Amino acid sequence: MTYAALPATPSVADERGIVLHNEKVNAEYRHLVVGTSALAATAKPGQFFQLACPQPPGETPYLRRPMSVYGADPKAHTVSFLYKVAGAGTRGLAMLRQGDRCGLMGPLGHGFWLDQAWRNIVVLGRGVGLATLGPLAGMAQKAGVGVTAILSARSPALVMSEEVFREAGAHVIAVTDSEGTADPANVDRLMRGLIADGLCAAMFTCGSSRLLKLLQKLARAHDLPGQVALEQQMACGLGMCFCCVRDFIVDGQTEHRRVCWDGPVFDLREAVA
Ligand SMILES: Cc1cc2nc3c(=O)[nH]c(=O)nc-3n(C[C@H](O)[C@H](O)[C@H](O)COP(=O)(O)OP(=O)(O)OC[C@H]3O[C@@H](n4cnc5c(N)ncnc54)[C@H](O)[C@@H]3O)c2cc1C
Helix, strand or coil, X not given: XXXXXXXXXXXXXXXXXXXXXXXXXXXCEEEEEEECCCCHHHCCCCCEEEECCCCCCCCCCCCCEEEECCEEECCCCEEEEEEECCCHHHHHHCCCCCCCEEEEEEEECECXXXXXXXXXXXXXXXXXXXXXXXXXXXXXXXXXXXXXXXXXXXXXXXXXXHHHHHHXXXXXXXXXXXXXXXXXXXXXXXXXXXXXXXXXXXXXXXXXXXXXXXXXXXXXXXXXXXXXXXXXXXXXXXXXXXXXXXXXXXXXXXXXXXXXXXXXXXXXXXXXX
C-alpha cells in the first residue's frame, strides 16, 4: 500500500482509562497498562495516543504527550505504553498508580503497513524508538513475515523491547555504545549482510536521525522500500495546530506534512532526517 492510499483515521476515543499497571522496567523506562474502551483497544502498531499527564510537584505539563502503542488487546480492552521519563509530562505519568484514571485520546495517526510480497523485513531502532517498533514484530508474525531486529541502545540494560521481538519469533541483534557495536559502520555492515542474504525486503526504523540517514542511503542504493515512525514534538495531535510539520522530499519537491495526521509512519525515502 502506498502512503497516498492509506485511509484516514476512522474514529478516536477520548476517555479516562483505568491504570492497571505502571511500573519501572529499568532506570529510565516504565511500562504503563491502561484499561480502555473497545475503540481505544483497536490501536495498531505505529499509531499513538495523546496522554494527559498528572502534575508533578512544581511543574505543569500543560499539553498532552504523544506515546506510541506498545500493545493493544481488543479482547481485554487494554492499551499499553513503554515510556522514558524525560521531563515534566513523563514525570507526571510516572506518578500514576494502579486504579488511577488516565486521560487518553486515540488511536491517532497512521501505523505501519506490510506488503503481502514481503517475506522478510529488517527493523532497526534506538532508544524510545524501540517502544514504537516493538509491536511491529507481532504484526509481522501474524502476516507470516520474518523479522530481523537490530536494537540499538547506550548499554545492554537499556535495550528495549527485546523480549517482545523474541516472543514474536524475530532474530534479535542488540548493538550498544558501551560494547562499541552501535557505531554506524558496524550497523551498516550488519544491514548489508542481511540485504545480501535476501532477508531485507523492506526496512523499518524509529528513534534516531543517524540510523534513518543510514537506512535511507541503503534503501536508495538497493532500491528497497521502508518506513520510518517519526517522533516530533506535538501539541494537538489531531492535525489542527500544525505544530509538528516537517519537510519531506517527494519526487524532488519539498512537501510539508504533519507528523500527527499524515504520519507518524512515513515512507522512509521521503522523510528528511
Ligand atoms: C508519535 C510519537 C510517539 C512517541 N512514542 C513514545 C514512546 O512510545 N515512548 C516514549 O518514551 N516516548 C515517545 N515519544 C516521545 C514522547 O512524546 C516525549 O518523550 C514526551 O512528550 C516528553 O514529554 P516530557 O514532558 O516528559 O518532556 P519535555 O520536558 O517536554 O521534554 C524532555 C525532553 O524530551 C524531548 N522531547 C519532547 N517531546 C518529544 C517528542 N515528541 N519526541 C522526541 N523527544 C521529545 C525534549 O526535546 C527534551 O529533550 C513519542 C513521540 C511521538 C511524537
